[in-house]
Amino acid sequence: MMLAICPRAELLARWRRAFPEGRVVASASAAAGAGRGSQLWLHVDDIAVSDLGDRVANLVRANDGVPVVVISAAPDQQRALVALDSGARGFCHALAAPEMMRQVATVVAHGGLWVGPELMRRMLGAVTSKLDRDAGGATADLSRLTPRERAVALEVSHGATNKEAARALGITERTVKAHLAAVFEKFGVRDRLELVIALRDPATVPARSVA
Amino acid sequence: MMLAICPRAELLARWRRAFPEGRVVASASAAAGAGRGSQLWLHVDDIAVSDLGDRVANLVRANDGVPVVVISAAPDQQRALVALDSGARGFCHALAAPEMMRQVATVVAHGGLWVGPELMRRMLGAVTSKLDRDAGGATADLSRLTPRERAVALEVSHGATNKEAARALGITERTVKAHLAAVFEKFGVRDRLELVIALRDPATVPARSVA
DNA sequence: AAAAACATTGGACCGGTGGACAGGGTGCGG
DNA sequence: CCGCACCCTGTCCACCGGTCCAATGTTTTT
Structure with missing residues (x-):
């Protein structure tokens, strides 16, 4: 069963459309007794970042085996990380399309983890700075x-x-310079800073005609 | 359709039990033409760690929209990270139970990311320590x-x-340096390059105001 | 009024960076 | 065999970038 925790049910309009059979309860204590196969979606917009970790961790602990998904209308990466670190299994935008939410639910129900593509890139980047x-x-x-x-x-x-x-x-450092010079040439940038900017926004890379 | 890439099909006995309708091909080139809704499972035990990134990245690029799952009989975290960083959407043990593999397939098919609980903890640890x-x-x-x-x-x-x-x-250029030093200090970065990376999220960078 | 933060600039130092000369090695197709 | 592309390395040098030392004036906060 789908259970959403939010004091103001009107904030979860999209969620209720995604899960018509779901229930919205006001507080975490009312969420007790969720059985196997359930999911808890915790709305966190009213929760301070400093409290978020504990709140999620408590919810996860109190509902062993029931995956917790955090939902927010103003998601930011730091909160997402805190939530995931505390045991949440997904982080979803409150205004996401209902189909998207159901996908998240499916992934989480099967033991997967849902993170947005943005956050994923950041997580991977933090672990290894190999390829991007x-x-x-x-x-x-x-x-x-x-x-x-x-x-x-x-x-x-x-x-x-x-x-x-x-x-x-x-x-050798010298070889790095050689390769880098070739990269600058190919992308039409003058230094590493412009390279990073070009890679951030592909539109800024001049379509350098093959000379 | 499920497609596994492995030169020695006998290594994928569990996988074939999980996906009887799947096909095992010998090389990545034979995997071309996998349509939407397909999945590519790449067996990587014969691939050196140093090559893994490129191999996975190429496969991902050559099959746009088709999720790639890496499968290995001797999975280690470093290879998993390289694979995920190169665009793989899951990392699965070749000897995992068929039911588990089907779960992974379900998660990946719905846009999720599959990482083992071990790796998950490590990734989160790395990210949070970076934030700290x-x-x-x-x-x-x-x-x-x-x-x-x-x-x-x-x-x-x-x-x-x-x-x-x-x-x-x-x-003066000197004053620019002074301000910039203050910015580096506040953001905890060491140079302008890291500053740009820190500001990578375009939403946080307003357009340049013309002075 | 005193204290703190801000904006501005100077000089000097030194390591990182990029360009301009080079060269040698491998592998592949004509 | 001979180009050709790629990979790797070297030296020299001018310039840029970041940090240390310092100073002066203004604005804001306490």
């Missing part, structure tokens, strides 16, 4: 680069200095 | 800056050099 193929917007034309150039470009786009990139790739 | 490190100046939020600092930060975040920013704001 982002599913959503497609990073510029990294495909126009040779594998080595691409590797260097990615290191730099994660903030690495030439020395750090060299160490990471097991080559 | 950044907490010296809190997350990049331009509202924390003084007006002048903000102006400089914006110029730089659009790719300006110190000299250009100075000219644009009608101040």
